[in-house]
Amino acid sequence: MDKKKLIKLSLPKQISSEIEMSIKNGSLNVGDKLPSEPELVKIFGVSRNTVREAIQSLIQAGVLESRQGDGTYVMSSGRFEANMVNRLYESMDEVNEVRLSLEKEIVKIAAARRTEKDLELISIALENRNLTKDSVSENCKWDMEFHLAIARASHNSIFYDIYNSFSTFIYKSVENKMNGKETIEGMLNQLHIDLYEAIYQKDAERAESIIVTILEN
Structure with a gap:
Protein backbone atom coordinates (compact mmCIF):
# COMPACT_ATOMS: atom_id res chain seq x y z
CA MET A 1 0.00 0.00 0.00
CA ASP A 2 1.31 3.45 -0.92
CA LYS A 3 1.83 5.86 1.92
CA LYS A 4 -0.64 8.73 1.81
CA LYS A 5 -0.61 12.01 3.64
CA LEU A 6 -3.46 12.26 6.13
CA ILE A 7 -5.59 15.37 5.85
CA LYS A 8 -6.62 17.03 9.09
CA LEU A 9 -10.14 18.48 9.03
CA SER A 10 -10.34 22.23 9.41
CA LEU A 11 -12.13 23.63 12.47
CA PRO A 12 -15.21 24.75 10.50
CA LYS A 13 -15.53 21.25 8.99
CA GLN A 14 -15.20 19.70 12.44
CA ILE A 15 -17.95 21.99 13.76
CA SER A 16 -20.27 21.26 10.84
CA SER A 17 -19.65 17.52 11.31
CA GLU A 18 -20.51 17.82 15.01
CA ILE A 19 -23.76 19.62 14.17
CA GLU A 20 -24.66 16.98 11.59
CA MET A 21 -23.94 14.25 14.14
CA SER A 22 -26.25 15.99 16.64
CA ILE A 23 -29.00 15.90 14.02
CA LYS A 24 -28.32 12.26 13.19
CA ASN A 25 -28.38 11.09 16.82
CA GLY A 26 -31.55 13.04 17.63
CA SER A 27 -30.06 15.76 19.84
CA LEU A 28 -31.34 18.14 17.16
CA ASN A 29 -34.42 17.41 15.09
CA VAL A 30 -35.77 18.80 11.84
CA GLY A 31 -37.55 22.04 12.70
CA ASP A 32 -35.42 22.75 15.77
CA LYS A 33 -33.73 26.11 16.20
CA LEU A 34 -29.96 26.03 16.57
CA PRO A 35 -28.37 27.65 19.63
CA SER A 36 -27.37 31.26 19.01
CA GLU A 37 -23.96 32.10 17.58
CA PRO A 38 -22.53 33.20 21.00
CA GLU A 39 -23.81 29.94 22.52
CA LEU A 40 -22.17 27.87 19.78
CA VAL A 41 -18.91 29.75 20.32
CA LYS A 42 -19.02 28.70 24.01
CA ILE A 43 -20.08 25.12 23.24
CA PHE A 44 -17.26 24.50 20.75
CA GLY A 45 -14.66 26.86 22.17
CA VAL A 46 -13.90 28.45 18.81
CA SER A 47 -14.13 31.90 17.24
CA ARG A 48 -17.29 33.46 15.78
CA ASN A 49 -15.80 33.30 12.30
CA THR A 50 -15.26 29.55 12.64
CA VAL A 51 -18.87 29.04 13.74
CA ARG A 52 -20.16 31.26 10.93
CA GLU A 53 -18.17 29.35 8.31
CA ALA A 54 -19.44 26.00 9.62
CA ILE A 55 -23.05 27.19 9.70
CA GLN A 56 -22.79 28.70 6.23
CA SER A 57 -21.54 25.42 4.77
CA LEU A 58 -24.56 23.61 6.19
CA ILE A 59 -26.90 26.31 4.90
CA GLN A 60 -25.45 25.96 1.41
CA ALA A 61 -25.88 22.17 1.66
CA GLY A 62 -29.56 22.60 2.55
CA VAL A 63 -29.19 21.11 6.03
CA LEU A 64 -29.83 24.42 7.81
CA GLU A 65 -31.82 27.55 6.98
CA SER A 66 -31.12 31.07 8.25
CA ARG A 67 -34.22 33.13 8.99
CA GLN A 68 -33.66 36.87 9.15
CA GLY A 69 -34.21 38.22 12.64
CA ASP A 70 -35.13 34.80 14.00
CA GLY A 71 -32.24 32.37 13.89
CA THR A 72 -31.00 29.23 12.16
CA TYR A 73 -33.18 26.12 11.84
CA VAL A 74 -32.61 22.46 11.00
CA MET A 75 -34.20 21.73 7.61
CA SER A 76 -33.11 18.14 6.95
CA SER A 77 -31.50 15.18 8.66
CA GLY A 78 -28.27 15.63 6.73
CA ARG A 79 -26.66 16.39 3.40
CA PHE A 80 -28.01 13.18 1.89
CA GLU A 81 -31.62 14.09 2.68
CA ALA A 82 -31.11 17.69 1.54
CA ASN A 83 -29.69 16.51 -1.79
CA MET A 84 -32.47 13.96 -2.17
CA VAL A 85 -35.23 16.51 -1.52
CA ASN A 86 -33.76 18.87 -4.13
CA ARG A 87 -33.53 15.98 -6.59
CA LEU A 88 -37.09 14.84 -5.89
CA TYR A 89 -38.63 18.08 -7.10
CA GLU A 90 -37.24 17.45 -10.58
Whole structure:
Protein backbone atom coordinates (compact mmCIF):
# COMPACT_ATOMS: atom_id res chain seq x y z
CA MET A 1 0.00 0.00 0.00
CA ASP A 2 1.31 3.45 -0.92
CA LYS A 3 1.83 5.86 1.92
CA LYS A 4 -0.64 8.73 1.81
CA LYS A 5 -0.61 12.01 3.64
CA LEU A 6 -3.46 12.26 6.13
CA ILE A 7 -5.59 15.37 5.85
CA LYS A 8 -6.62 17.03 9.09
CA LEU A 9 -10.14 18.48 9.03
CA SER A 10 -10.34 22.23 9.41
CA LEU A 11 -12.13 23.63 12.47
CA PRO A 12 -15.21 24.75 10.50
CA LYS A 13 -15.53 21.25 8.99
CA GLN A 14 -15.20 19.70 12.44
CA ILE A 15 -17.95 21.99 13.76
CA SER A 16 -20.27 21.26 10.84
CA SER A 17 -19.65 17.52 11.31
CA GLU A 18 -20.51 17.82 15.01
CA ILE A 19 -23.76 19.62 14.17
CA GLU A 20 -24.66 16.98 11.59
CA MET A 21 -23.94 14.25 14.14
CA SER A 22 -26.25 15.99 16.64
CA ILE A 23 -29.00 15.90 14.02
CA LYS A 24 -28.32 12.26 13.19
CA ASN A 25 -28.38 11.09 16.82
CA GLY A 26 -31.55 13.04 17.63
CA SER A 27 -30.06 15.76 19.84
CA LEU A 28 -31.34 18.14 17.16
CA ASN A 29 -34.42 17.41 15.09
CA VAL A 30 -35.77 18.80 11.84
CA GLY A 31 -37.55 22.04 12.70
CA ASP A 32 -35.42 22.75 15.77
CA LYS A 33 -33.73 26.11 16.20
CA LEU A 34 -29.96 26.03 16.57
CA PRO A 35 -28.37 27.65 19.63
CA SER A 36 -27.37 31.26 19.01
CA GLU A 37 -23.96 32.10 17.58
CA PRO A 38 -22.53 33.20 21.00
CA GLU A 39 -23.81 29.94 22.52
CA LEU A 40 -22.17 27.87 19.78
CA VAL A 41 -18.91 29.75 20.32
CA LYS A 42 -19.02 28.70 24.01
CA ILE A 43 -20.08 25.12 23.24
CA PHE A 44 -17.26 24.50 20.75
CA GLY A 45 -14.66 26.86 22.17
CA VAL A 46 -13.90 28.45 18.81
CA SER A 47 -14.13 31.90 17.24
CA ARG A 48 -17.29 33.46 15.78
CA ASN A 49 -15.80 33.30 12.30
CA THR A 50 -15.26 29.55 12.64
CA VAL A 51 -18.87 29.04 13.74
CA ARG A 52 -20.16 31.26 10.93
CA GLU A 53 -18.17 29.35 8.31
CA ALA A 54 -19.44 26.00 9.62
CA ILE A 55 -23.05 27.19 9.70
CA GLN A 56 -22.79 28.70 6.23
CA SER A 57 -21.54 25.42 4.77
CA LEU A 58 -24.56 23.61 6.19
CA ILE A 59 -26.90 26.31 4.90
CA GLN A 60 -25.45 25.96 1.41
CA ALA A 61 -25.88 22.17 1.66
CA GLY A 62 -29.56 22.60 2.55
CA VAL A 63 -29.19 21.11 6.03
CA LEU A 64 -29.83 24.42 7.81
CA GLU A 65 -31.82 27.55 6.98
CA SER A 66 -31.12 31.07 8.25
CA ARG A 67 -34.22 33.13 8.99
CA GLN A 68 -33.66 36.87 9.15
CA GLY A 69 -34.21 38.22 12.64
CA ASP A 70 -35.13 34.80 14.00
CA GLY A 71 -32.24 32.37 13.89
CA THR A 72 -31.00 29.23 12.16
CA TYR A 73 -33.18 26.12 11.84
CA VAL A 74 -32.61 22.46 11.00
CA MET A 75 -34.20 21.73 7.61
CA SER A 76 -33.11 18.14 6.95
CA SER A 77 -31.50 15.18 8.66
CA GLY A 78 -28.27 15.63 6.73
CA ARG A 79 -26.66 16.39 3.40
CA PHE A 80 -28.01 13.18 1.89
CA GLU A 81 -31.62 14.09 2.68
CA ALA A 82 -31.11 17.69 1.54
CA ASN A 83 -29.69 16.51 -1.79
CA MET A 84 -32.47 13.96 -2.17
CA VAL A 85 -35.23 16.51 -1.52
CA ASN A 86 -33.76 18.87 -4.13
CA ARG A 87 -33.53 15.98 -6.59
CA LEU A 88 -37.09 14.84 -5.89
CA TYR A 89 -38.63 18.08 -7.10
CA GLU A 90 -37.24 17.45 -10.58
CA SER A 91 -39.53 14.56 -11.54
CA MET A 92 -42.70 13.49 -9.72
CA ASP A 93 -43.14 10.47 -12.04
CA GLU A 94 -39.75 9.13 -11.02
CA VAL A 95 -40.48 9.84 -7.36
CA ASN A 96 -43.71 7.84 -7.53
CA GLU A 97 -41.95 4.90 -9.21
CA VAL A 98 -39.18 4.84 -6.62
CA ARG A 99 -41.58 5.22 -3.70
CA LEU A 100 -43.76 2.36 -4.95
CA SER A 101 -40.79 0.02 -5.40
CA LEU A 102 -39.31 1.02 -2.05
CA GLU A 103 -42.50 0.67 -0.01
CA LYS A 104 -43.39 -2.69 -1.58
CA GLU A 105 -40.09 -4.12 -0.36
CA ILE A 106 -40.27 -2.38 3.01
CA VAL A 107 -43.73 -3.73 3.94
CA LYS A 108 -42.77 -7.26 2.87
CA ILE A 109 -39.62 -7.25 4.97
CA ALA A 110 -41.40 -5.56 7.89
CA ALA A 111 -44.07 -8.27 7.81
CA ALA A 112 -41.33 -10.89 8.22
CA ARG A 113 -39.18 -9.11 10.81
CA ARG A 114 -41.52 -6.95 12.91
CA THR A 115 -41.28 -7.28 16.68
CA GLU A 116 -43.93 -6.66 19.33
CA LYS A 117 -42.35 -3.26 19.97
CA ASP A 118 -42.53 -2.44 16.27
CA LEU A 119 -46.23 -3.35 16.23
CA GLU A 120 -46.84 -1.10 19.22
CA LEU A 121 -45.21 1.90 17.51
CA ILE A 122 -47.02 1.24 14.21
CA SER A 123 -50.31 0.93 16.09
CA ILE A 124 -49.84 4.23 17.94
CA ALA A 125 -49.10 6.08 14.70
CA LEU A 126 -52.07 4.40 12.99
CA GLU A 127 -54.47 5.36 15.78
CA ASN A 128 -53.30 8.98 15.76
CA ARG A 129 -53.48 9.08 11.96
CA ASN A 130 -57.06 7.81 11.81
CA LEU A 131 -58.29 9.88 14.76
CA THR A 132 -56.87 13.17 13.47
CA LYS A 133 -59.72 14.43 11.29
CA ASP A 134 -59.78 18.20 11.70
CA SER A 135 -56.23 19.06 10.65
CA VAL A 136 -54.82 17.99 7.29
CA SER A 137 -51.30 18.90 8.41
CA GLU A 138 -51.56 16.85 11.61
CA ASN A 139 -53.11 13.91 9.77
CA CYS A 140 -50.32 13.94 7.18
CA LYS A 141 -47.71 14.10 9.93
CA TRP A 142 -49.09 10.96 11.58
CA ASP A 143 -49.52 9.28 8.19
CA MET A 144 -45.80 9.81 7.64
CA GLU A 145 -45.03 8.51 11.15
CA PHE A 146 -47.04 5.37 10.37
CA HIS A 147 -45.02 4.63 7.23
CA LEU A 148 -41.73 5.49 8.95
CA ALA A 149 -42.61 3.09 11.79
CA ILE A 150 -43.10 0.35 9.21
CA ALA A 151 -39.75 1.25 7.62
CA ARG A 152 -38.10 0.90 11.05
CA ALA A 153 -39.78 -2.48 11.45
CA SER A 154 -37.89 -3.72 8.39
CA HIS A 155 -34.75 -3.57 10.57
CA ASN A 156 -32.79 -2.54 7.51
CA SER A 157 -31.07 0.74 8.30
CA ILE A 158 -30.38 1.55 4.65
CA PHE A 159 -34.02 1.09 3.67
CA TYR A 160 -35.00 3.28 6.61
CA ASP A 161 -32.47 6.03 5.80
CA ILE A 162 -33.54 6.15 2.15
CA TYR A 163 -37.23 6.26 3.07
CA ASN A 164 -36.59 8.85 5.75
CA SER A 165 -34.82 11.01 3.17
CA PHE A 166 -38.07 10.96 1.17
CA SER A 167 -40.27 11.66 4.16
CA THR A 168 -40.22 15.48 4.20
CA PHE A 169 -40.98 15.64 0.51
CA ILE A 170 -43.72 12.99 0.74
CA TYR A 171 -45.30 14.77 3.72
CA LYS A 172 -45.49 18.07 1.86
CA SER A 173 -46.73 16.38 -1.32
CA VAL A 174 -49.55 14.53 0.47
CA GLU A 175 -50.48 17.62 2.47
CA ASN A 176 -50.80 19.68 -0.72
CA LYS A 177 -53.00 17.00 -2.31
CA MET A 178 -55.26 16.76 0.74
CA ASN A 179 -55.75 20.50 1.31
CA GLY A 180 -59.15 21.64 0.12
CA LYS A 181 -60.72 18.19 0.34
CA GLU A 182 -63.80 17.91 2.52
CA THR A 183 -62.75 14.72 4.29
CA ILE A 184 -59.61 12.78 5.06
CA GLU A 185 -61.47 9.70 6.29
CA GLY A 186 -62.95 6.76 4.44
CA MET A 187 -61.31 4.07 2.37
CA LEU A 188 -57.72 5.16 3.00
CA ASN A 189 -58.20 4.86 6.76
CA GLN A 190 -59.40 1.28 6.37
CA LEU A 191 -56.55 0.44 4.00
CA HIS A 192 -54.04 1.59 6.60
CA ILE A 193 -55.75 -0.60 9.20
CA ASP A 194 -55.60 -3.51 6.75
CA LEU A 195 -51.88 -2.87 6.19
CA TYR A 196 -51.21 -2.96 9.93
CA GLU A 197 -53.14 -6.22 10.24
CA ALA A 198 -51.22 -7.79 7.36
CA ILE A 199 -47.92 -6.90 9.03
CA TYR A 200 -49.27 -8.14 12.37
CA GLN A 201 -50.18 -11.47 10.74
CA LYS A 202 -46.81 -11.61 8.92
CA ASP A 203 -48.65 -11.77 5.60
CA ALA A 204 -46.06 -10.22 3.28
CA GLU A 205 -48.02 -10.85 0.08
CA ARG A 206 -51.14 -9.13 1.41
CA ALA A 207 -49.09 -6.24 2.83
CA GLU A 208 -47.53 -5.66 -0.59
CA SER A 209 -50.94 -5.70 -2.30
CA ILE A 210 -52.38 -3.20 0.21
CA ILE A 211 -49.51 -0.71 -0.05
CA VAL A 212 -49.89 -0.71 -3.84
CA THR A 213 -53.59 0.15 -3.42
CA ILE A 214 -52.78 2.89 -0.89
CA LEU A 215 -50.26 4.54 -3.19
CA GLU A 216 -52.59 4.29 -6.17
CA ASN A 217 -55.13 6.30 -4.16
